[in-house]
Amino acid sequence: MRRLGSVLSERHLSFSRSVRWGLFLVLVVSPVGCMRNIRSVSPPRIQKDASLEELLALYELRYRALTSVKALVKVQLDSPSLGSHGFQAALLLLRPQTFQLTGFDPFGGTLFDLVSRGGERRLIVSGRDQSSRWGELINLGGPIEPGFFDFLGIPRVDPPELAVLEKGQDAFNLLVVRPGPAGSARLRKKYLIEREEFRAVQTTYYTEAGFPETTLFFSDFRRVNGFWLPFMISGQSRLGRAEFAFTEIKTNPEGARRSDAATGD
Numbered sequence: 001m002r003r004l005g006s007v008l009s010e011r012h013l014s015f016s017r018s019v020r021w022g023l024f025l026v027l028v029v030s031p032v033g034c035m036r037n038i039r040s041v042s043p044p045r046i047q048k049d050a051s052l053e054e055l056l057a058l059y060e061l062r063y064r065a066l067t068s069v070k071a072l073v074k075v076q077l078d079s080p081s082l083g084s085h086g087f088q089a090a091l092l093l094l095r096p097q098t099f100q101l102t103g104f105d106p107f108g109g110t111l112f113d114l115v116s117r118g119g120e121r122r123l124i125v126s127g128r129d130q131s132s133r134w135g136e137l138i139n140l141g142g143p144i145e146p147g148f149f150d151f152l153g154i155p156r157v158d159p160p161e162l163a164v165l166e167k168g169q170d171a172f173n174l175l176v177v178r179p180g181p182a183g184s185a186r187l188r189k190k191y192l193i194e195r196e197e198f199r200a201v202q203t204t205y206y207t208e209a210g211f212p213e214t215t216l217f218f219s220d221f222r223r224v225n226g227f228w229l230p231f232m233i234s235g236q237s238r239l240g241r242a243e244f245a246f247t248e249i250k251t252n253p254e255g256a257r258r259s260d261a262a263t264g265d
Contacts, residue, residue, distance in 0.1 A: 045196060046196060047169075047170070047195040047196070048195050048196065048198070049167075049195070050198060051165075052163060052164075052165040052174075055155075055165065055172075055174065055193070055198060056157060056163060058198060059154060059155045059156070059157075062154050062227070063095075063154050063156065065226075065227070066095070066152070066154070066227060066251055066252065067094070067095050067252050068092075068093060068094045068095065068251070068252055068253065069091070069092070069093040069094075069152065069229075069249060069250070069251055069252075070090070070091070070092055070249075070250045070253050071090070071091040071246050071248060071249040071250065072088070072089075072090060072091075072246070072247045072248040073088075073089050073090075073091055073244050073245065073246045073247065074086070074087075074088060074089075074244075074245040074246075074247065075087055075088075075089050075101075075103065075242070075243070075244055075245075076242070076243040076245075077240065077241075077242050077243075078240050078241045078242075079239055079240030079241075080239075080240060081239065081240075087103045087104060087105070087111060088103070088104045089101055089102060089103045089104065090102045090104070093152070097116070097117065097118050098115075098116070098117045098118075099114075099115070099116040099117075100113070100114065100115045100116075100117075101113075101114040102114070111125070111126070112124060112125040112126070112130075152229060152230065153199055153200040153201070153203070153216075153218040153229075153230050153233075154200070155174055155176075155191045155193075155200050155203075157176050160178065160179055161176050161177065161178050161188060162176070162177050162178075162179060162185070163175065163176055163177075164177065170194075170195065171192055171193055171194055171195060171201075172192075172193040172195065172198075173190060173191070173192060173193070174190070174191040174193055174200075175187060175190050176188050176189045176190070176191075186206075186208065186210060187206050187210055188205070188206060189203060189204060189205050189206060190203070190204045190206075191203050197221075197228055199218070199221060199228055199230075200218060201217070201218050201219065202215065202216065202217050202218065203215070203216045203218075204216075213237060213238075214235060214236070214237040215235070215236050215237070216233060216234070216235050217233070217234045217235075217236075218230035218232070218233055219231075219232045220232040224249050224250075224251055225250075225251045225252070227251055229246075229249055229251070230246075231245070231246040231249070232244070232245055232246070233246075
């Protein structure tokens, strides 16, 4: 009887230990399993609001803070008249009116040099002056005019232009019009503005007759030195399509103005 009692006591102790370990595993492992079933939830997108005056002031601050840009970019051009071309290029933007795009061949040699500086527009291809084809290229890739910082998705309204703001639930439309005679007005460009950081995600340019001419699309925004800049820009017009995929962007780099001055600006 004593031996039987001892055996029963040992079995009871073993059973109690098993129960305690089982409860421990249930308490510890179960939450882990539950956590595996919990899906991460993205924070809600905050739609901000702003008046026309606030937006224009914000864009003016961004424009003045961004005095120059140097970038490396992969360019893809597709046009019935120009054919299909892909190449690496270096881009220089210098406020107020300098735009320079230099294309390279696979060996690092210069394919072309496209320059807009003030009233001067120059296109050099394989050492030859092809400036007469400027308009064809510009209509393909998007207007490169004194307000070329539109190219980086920073809206500009230059006098005597006027701005009108249309508010939507998910985005704003910023319309830029040019006053005409007898109280008339011509739509010059339209920006589609997202409401999280008030970045332009699309810009449409219009002809003198008021028809859409060229549209630029901006995406893959990244922070660069405090600025939200698009690393993907595509342009669509009746003459074809251009795509700019940036691999590196530097804002307000040292020496940009000095190097530009060395070229005669």
